[in-house]
Amino acid sequence: MLNKHYFEALDITLNDLMKTRLNFGYDKPFGGKVLVFRGDFRQILHVVPKCSRADIIESSINSSYLWNSCKVLKLTKNMRLQNSASSSTNEETREFAEWILQVGDGTVNTIDDAQTIIEISPYLLIEKSDGHILSLVSFAYPKMIANMKNHSFFEERANLAPTLESVEHVNNFMSSMIPGDEKKYLSFDTTCKSDEDKEIEGDWFTPEFLNEVKCSGIPNHKLNLKVGIPIMLLRNIDQSIGLCNRTRLIVTDLTKKCHCNINSKR
Structure with missing residues (x-):
């Protein structure tokens, strides 16, 4: 789903390399090399700033001269x-x-x-009710408390939400349903001093401002955790034991300054 100019630049580069070194394949797409593109056009298109819908479609690969040389393979099973x-x-x-x-x-x-x-x-x-979040959680996680010790129960289920605010509401509600004491963990909130030759004023980025920033891919400044609560790993820790991006985890112990003893489940 990248801009077609990426692929056209690669095509020109490979053609030049094949012509210079082997004098072969420079008249074929990508210098005669086989490339596999993976993607789904039903997904959202890439972002082209300050362009119309037609300009965005025009920048996709199926609007490139290379598209006539591509063969579309579809999954059948x-x-x-x-x-x-x-x-x-x-x-x-x-x-x-x-x-x-x-x-x-x-x-x-x-x-x-x-x-x-x-x-x-x-x-x-989901049928209309006064507690819409409860209905959503009950639909996706039926008998959640009874299945707390079943790791596959959380592995096979997930809630999707359109906004981060909705995600936080659902997470807080599900956390309140899990029995046990809750512990609060805060991120390190000291900012680095900006260099004097930088145009950006470092005083603008106060710890109070940074602690309120909430965006996808970055954990919140404050995390409220309980033993038995499911969480997701956002950054690679040890790929050899399966701790990579988006690994689902279950918290089994909480200490004073950090949480540890975590069983991983892909």
């Missing part, structure tokens, strides 16, 4: 259907996968005036 031994679950997963593809292709209930009404299956909907 849903591997998720092999994860469950239940035939009813497999059938439900298959129907959901087909419905998602139809939504992405725009073939669901198409109307001539370019407007579409998509009907969502009842089993995917």
Whole structure:
């Protein structure tokens, strides 16, 4: 999903190399080398600042001269259907996968005036209630307290939310449901002194300001943890034992200054 200029620059570079060293393949895409591109055009396109939608589409690889030399390969077997031994679950997963593809292709209930009404299956909907977060948690994590010691229970489930604020609300609610004492951990909040030749004023970035920054990929300044709570590792620690980005973990012990004794589960 990168800009087409990346691939065109690589094509020119490989052509020059093959022409200079082997005098072969310079008239073929990428100097005759086989390249595999992985991606899904149903995902969001890359960002082109201050450009229109047409300009963004024009910058994608399928608008490049290289696209005519590409062969599109599609997956034909849903591997998720092999994860469950239940035939009813497999059938439900298959129907959901087909419905998602139809939504992405725009073939669901198409109307001539370019407007579409998509009907969502009842089993995917959460009934209206006063406690919408409770309904969401109960739907994704049924009998959560009874399954606290079952690591696969958290491994196979996850909640998705559109904003970080919603993520924090759901996390705080689920944490309140887990029994036990809660401990608060704060990040190191001392800023580095800016160099004198820098144009940015270091006084603007006070610890109070930095502690309020919340963005994807960076943990909050304050973490409230309990024993048994599931967490996710954001940075590589030791890949040899499976501690890499997005590894799911279960907290088994909390100390005064740090938390340790963590069992990892991919």
